[in-house]
Amino acid sequence: MHNPATQHVTRSVEFGLLVFGVFMMTNALNFAGKVRVIDLWASWCGPCRMTIPELNTLYDQYREKGLVVVGLSVDDNPADVLDFQRNVPMRYPSGMFNRGLAARIGEPSSIPTTLLIDRKGVLRKTFVGYVDVGTLEPLVRALL
Secondary structure: OOOOEEEOOOOEOOOEEEEOOOOEEEEHHHHOOOEEEEEEEOOOOHHHHHHHHHHHHHHHHHHHHOEEEEEEEOOOOHHHHHHHHHHOOOOOOEEEOOHHHHHHHOOOOOOOEEEEEOOOOEEEEEEEOOOOHHHHHHHHHHHO
8 A cells, every 4th residue: 555665865955834723033043953754745645644643643743752843835926825724724834835945855756755864864765655654653663
């Protein structure tokens, strides 16, 4: 049922993030020392609707242990993202994927794409397509 394409990458990932709801700028330094799950998603993406509630649960369960989940939409219009989030709320920081991030990690080949980054900022795994929490959670736990 689930067979995401994965790749191992050993380079540091830095990014800027506009956090909805608070509208503040942040960057990867704010997440230093934390395990990061970065979810690249879109409002028009059916599998993303399945991923977001699972990521809410994962974030709630492990954030006190050092996990941060960040959702980055590839939508062109921020208003579409805000409308989507009214129906599918995210309990973790979310923002817009941008050219600066694309220059550092590349454009996603498919949506959703999930990046798993360790406490040192090294990208450990990339999942292209839907990844279920049963696959992701043990990898997160191993990095915490």
